[in-house]
Amino acid sequence: xxxxxxxxxxxxxxxxxxxxxxxxxxxxxxxxxxxxxxxxxxxxxxxxxxxxxxxxxxxxxxxxxxxxxxxxxxxxxxxxxxxxxxxxxxxxxxxxxxxxxxxxxxxxxxxxxxxxxxxxxxxxxxxxxxxxxxxxxxxxxxxxxxxxxxxxxxxxxxxxxxxxxxxxxxxxxxxxxxxxxxxxxxxxxxxxxxxxxxxxxxxxxxxxxxxxxxxxxxxxxxxxxxxxxxxxxxxxxxxxxxxxxxxxxxxxxxxxxxxxxxxxxxxxxxxxxxxxxxxxxxxxxxxxxxxxxxxxxxxxxxxxxxxxxxxxxxxxxxxxxxxxxxxxxxxxxxxxxxxxxxxxxxxxxxxxxxxxxxxxxxxxxxxxxxxxxxxxxxxxxxxxxxxxxxxxxxxxxxxxxxxxxxxxxxxxxxxxxxxxxx
Amino acid sequence: xxxxxxxxxxxxxxxxxxxxxxxxxxxxxxxxxxxxxxxxxxxxxxxxxxxxxxxxxxxxxxxxxxxxxxxxxxxxxxxxxxxxxxxxxxxxxxxxxxxxxxxxxxxxxxxxxxxxxxxxxxxxxxxxxxxxxxxxxxxxxxxxxxxxxxxxxxxxxxxxxxxxxx
Numbered sequence: 244x245x246x247x248x249x250x251x252x253x254x255x256x257x258x259x260x261x262x263x264x265x266x267x268x269x270x271x272x273x274x275x276x277x278x279x280x281x282x283x284x285x286x287x288x289x290x291x292x293x294x295x296x297x298x299x300x301x302x303x304x305x306x307x308x309x310x311x312x313x314x315x316x317x318x319x320x321x322x323x324x325x326x327x328x329x330x331x332x333x334x335x336x337x338x339x340x341x342x343x344x345x346x347x348x349x350x351x352x353x354x355x356x357x358x359x360x361x362x363x364x365x366x367x368x369x370x371x372x373x374x375x376x377x378x379x380x381x382x383x384x385x386x387x388x389x390x391x392x393x394x395x396x397x398x399x400x401x402x403x404x405x406x407x408x409x410x411x412x413x414x415x416x417x418x419x420x421x422x423x424x425x426x427x428x429x430x431x432x433x434x435x436x437x438x439x440x441x442x443x444x445x446x447x448x449x450x451x452x453x454x455x456x457x458x459x460x461x462x463x464x465x466x467x468x469x470x471x472x473x474x475x476x477x478x479x480x481x482x483x484x485x486x487x488x489x490x491x492x493x494x495x496x497x498x499x500x501x502x503x504x505x506x507x508x509x510x511x512x513x514x515x516x517x518x519x520x521x522x523x524x525x526x527x528x529x530x531x532x533x534x535x536x537x538x539x540x541x542x543x544x545x546x547x548x549x550x551x552x553x554x555x556x557x558x559x560x561x562x563x564x565x566x567x568x569x570x571x572x573x574x575x576x577x578x579x580x581x582x583x584x585x586x587x588x589x590x591x592x593x594x595x596x597x598x599x600x601x602x603x604x605x606x607x608x609x610x611x612x613x614x615x616x617x618x619x620x621x622x623x624x625x626x627x628x629x630x631x632x633x634x635x636x637x638x639x640x641x642x643x644x645x646x647x648x649x650x651x652x653x654x655x656x657x658x659x660x661x662x663x664x665x
Numbered sequence: 666x667x668x669x670x671x672x673x674x675x676x677x678x679x680x681x682x683x684x685x686x687x688x689x690x691x692x693x694x695x696x697x698x699x700x701x702x703x704x705x706x707x708x709x710x711x712x713x714x715x716x717x718x719x720x721x722x723x724x725x726x727x728x729x730x731x732x733x734x735x736x737x738x739x740x741x742x743x744x745x746x747x748x749x750x751x752x753x754x755x756x757x758x759x760x761x762x763x764x765x766x767x768x769x770x771x772x773x774x775x776x777x778x779x780x781x782x783x784x785x786x787x788x789x790x791x792x793x794x795x796x797x798x799x800x801x802x803x804x805x806x807x808x809x810x811x812x813x814x815x816x817x818x819x820x821x822x823x824x825x826x827x828x829x830x831x
Contacts, residue, residue: 327692367791371719378727382699385731389692389738397738404735408728428792 249355257363261343264614268621269499270305275618276625277301283629297569309492317488320392327390332486332493335383339500342376345369346507347431349517349609350524352602361517361606362431369430370418373508374411377463380501381407384465384482387494391485399481402471402636406462409643410469414459416651417452420658421445421512434516439523446513451654453513455647457623460505462643465498467628471636506620507613514616517609524605531601536593539584546581550574670711677704691737695730702726714790 274289278301281288289301297303319328344363351360366372381404388400424445425433437444446453462469473481483494510516519527527534553574561567596604634642681701688694702725709718788794799807 324692327696366715366719368716368719371716371723375719375723375727378723378731381731382696382734385734385738386692386696389734397741401735401738404731404738408731408735411728 246355253359257361258344261346261363262340265340265343265500265503268503268617269496270309271618272499272502272621272625273305273308274302275622276628277304279622279625280629283626293566295565297572298566312489312492315488317490320485322392323485324390324392327386328485329490331383331387331390332490332497333383334386335380335497336493336500338376338379338383339497339504342373342504343507345372345430346504346511347434347516348613349606350435351431352606354602360431361610365429365431368428370422370428370433370512373430373504374415374418377501377504378407378411380463380497383494383497387486388482391482393485395478395480396482396484399473399478399484402478403465403482406465406469406471406639406643409640410459410462410647413455413643413647413651414463416648416655417455417459418512420449420452420654423655423658423662424449430511430516434511434518437515437518439515439518439521441515441520444513444515444518449513449654449658451650451657453509455651455654456513457509458647460509461624461627462639464501464505464624466502466624468631468634469639470633471639476633502621502624503617506617506624509620510613510616514620516616517613519609519612524609527605527608528601531604532593532596535596535604536588539588543581543584543588546577546584550577550579550581554578667711671708674704674707674711677701678708691742692734695734695737699726699730702730712790716790716792716795 278288289304290298292298292301292303292307294303294306319325345366347360347362347365349361351358353359384403385400388396388398388403391397421433422428425436427433427436441447461467465471465473471481473483478484483491486494522534551574553570557568557570557574559567678701681697681704685694685697685701688697702721706718706721706726709715709721
């Protein structure tokens, strides 16, 4: 009974946590996009919204955005196909989040006599499952375009479907060389094979596939320079022209959810997934106490330095209200916490860890490494969006069919020859 | 295999396919077909054929149906275009034909002896198992299908080129 309950809890957590991660990432990415665009365009970006004078560099803005979108009037235009009009945003968001279930977050860990894998479903054909699910996302956009009964929306839907079909091919073909190296379609095998050594990660080992895949992922997620389905200079807002309130916001969230998934997939396939650079899982497990100790020392030092830096910035009368005290609110506790951790470490010294605890520490570290890599990859998406202009529609098609598709096929041949040579 | 799941998926599949035929609106029909593809994939999963299930979604729902809807959206049919004249003779003929088919199927179904499926071997339905079967036992069929698809692609390209020159 007890093990059954435990099993039930584990399965539930495995299903809930990926969704929770995506939903946490969305506001974070909206913030990152606004701040990132501001950084690239040399302006301060969002910094006004505050709760009790605390602004957190604009991180309060997503709350304000969410509140605003929730309380906006939800308009359903009179001439739309009601059922599909309402269904479309749900399809877009739910399909985007289902994909996350097969991504491995950490190495499988020995737990209670069995093995605990940090992956909701270890499907044998994991890569294919992801490709299938991402191709489902287009239905949300197409239905939105069709049901809106608006020529701009319909054009957006048409463009989106044509674009998806074109770039799906190069995406699938780029993955094939990775599958050939790994000899498996299961994502955990692909990550395990890449190992802790960065030089063996697929983005160095197979750079052409990586480039093609990233480019195709940009097109699949409708991000600039391939955001023609919502090109505002030609199509007002593309497929979501007629949407308002939370329905619009669901499309907006789906875009970022797709970005997170594309990044997670790129990281898993090409950037070593949960592998911590130059730190093997087994080495880490046996020496967990050593690494934990020095990690805590480094964290304490960072806390003290950052806290001092923040506290120095405090100047009374800069704004003339509660916002003046924001650096102190974060700076002083950081210094105190850093010093406390440091004293604790000095008093306790290095203490041995039980095996279970070591395993958990390794798993948590790997999860955070993975999420950090995903965040970095998302930053690449944002970076490209604010750097590269949108390309023309015929250029998009030419690039997809006449350049990337042959290149992806060539890459398969190159991989085959390299495998024969070894 | 849980029979409740089987009945749920089977009902959805049949219901959606029937709905697809009865729908006047082509897009609604296409969406019904997609849902039926999904429940069909669910049936494959119940049979432990995960690879086929994923391919079902990837190829049929993901690629072919997107093209279908793309074409339907391009045609941009209006309500007037969808109205067809009543043809009582055809309706009557269709009723008789489908009635005969249903009777035939029911009669045949009662004749099927109860089958017990063999236990699935380890590794059944995985990519490796299907791949090794395809490249050993069924290699000729596999190659012939590949050739057929190639012919299809070349034909499509040729047709597309012809239209461009005019």
